[in-house]
Amino acid sequence: MTGLPVTHFDPVPGVLGRIVRERAGDYAAADPGLGAARPRTGRFRSALSGPDLALIAEVKRASPSEGAIAPLDPAQAARAYQAGGAAAISVLTEPRHFGGNPEALRAVVGAVALPALRKDFVVHPAMLREAADWGASAALLMVSVLGEAVGPYLEAAHHLGLDALVEVHDERELDLALACGAEIIGVNNRDLTTLAIDLAVSPRLIRRAREAGFTGLLVAESGYRTPADLGGVRGLADAVLVGTSLAASGDLTRAARELMTP
Numbered sequence: 072m073t074g075l076p077v078t079h080f081d082p083v084p085g086v087l088g089r090i091v092r093e094r095a096g097d098y099a100a101a102d103p104g105l106g107a108a109r110p111r112t113g114r115f116r117s118a119l120s121g122p123d124l125a126l127i128a129e130v131k132r133a134s135p136s137e138g139a140i141a142p143l144d145p146a147q148a149a150r151a152y153q154a155g156g157a158a159a160i161s162v163l164t165e166p167r168h169f170g171g172n173p174e175a176l177r178a179v180v181g182a183v184a185l186p187a188l189r190k191d192f193v194v195h196p197a198m199l200r201e202a203a204d205w206g207a208s209a210a211l212l213m214v215s216v217l218g219e220a221v222g223p224y225l226e227a228a229h230h231l232g233l234d235a236l237v238e239v240h241d242e243r244e245l246d247l248a249l250a251c252g253a254e255i256i257g258v259n260n261r262d263l264t265t266l267a268i269d270l271a272v273s274p275r276l277i278r279r280a281r282e283a284g285f286t287g288l289l290v291a292e293s294g295y296r297t298p299a300d301l302g303g304v305r306g307l308a309d310a311v312l313v314g315t316s317l318a319a320s321g322d323l324t325r326a327a328r329e330l331m332t333p
């Protein structure tokens with residue numbers, strides 16, 4: 072595959088815009104080639120497909136909204152999440168604002184049998200190639216960052232054997248995700264341009280996706296701290312993605328179990 076757009080992103084405002092510009096700079100000289108097609112395992116997708124609300128637990132050491140969260144050891148954290156019933160592990164690899172790095176992802180892949188998601192601001196095809204090389208089963212693709220390019224990026228992820236979590240935050244982004252053939256759509260409750268959380272966003276957009284006839288998987292993301300917080304997406308979402316509240320808990324296994332017990 073060639074010709075993947077690497078530079079013509081929608082102009083992105085706020086905190087998100089800054090991170091996107093930094094990441095684009097990091098990868099400006101990287102080789103955009105994807106190489107030969109790799110077989111798709113669909114491991115991430117199948118891990119979320121059960122009848123129960125699945126947990127994607129995130130290894131998140133810092134964030135722009137919280138600053139330092141916890142000095143997690145990624146392998147240990149992933150094992151603790153696995154013991155607590157997580158279906159998949161999300162690993163931040165963004166270094167400046169989220170305390171992530173490539174080694175964290177590799178360590179998680181080596182430590183647990185669960186599929187891992189590369190959580191980063193994907194703005195260059197090399198970032199997908201890396202995700203596959205590092206053993207991730209999936210990568211995050213943000214419609215707020217990629218705009219219309221999300222379609223080609225989705226194809227690139229699939230070419231590399233990865234599942235993609237296509238993230239949206241409003242109706243316009245959801246409609247783009249639906250149009251590009253996303254199989255797994257994540258609805259972020261956090262507006263990444265202002266960092267404000269609104270737990271009503273996920274139920275609203277998940278309903279809209281289902282009304283549009285979407286038959287893929289839907290993930291509710293960000294801001295969940297208590298079992299009661301999950302009330303709005305139980306029976307609606309296939310999975311929830313939770314980082315801060317688990318990472319900051321001090322006992323990741325227990326926190327994961329307690330959060331998911333209605």
Ligand SMILES: O=P(O)(O)OC[C@@H](O)[C@@H](O)c1c[nH]c2ccccc12
Nearest residue numbers: 259292293294295312313314315316
């Ligand atoms: O820490 P929280 O509020 O539980 O959120 C987790 C996850 O949804 C969040 O880290 C996230 C969602 N989309 C992102 C995009 C980039 C960076 C981070 C994110």
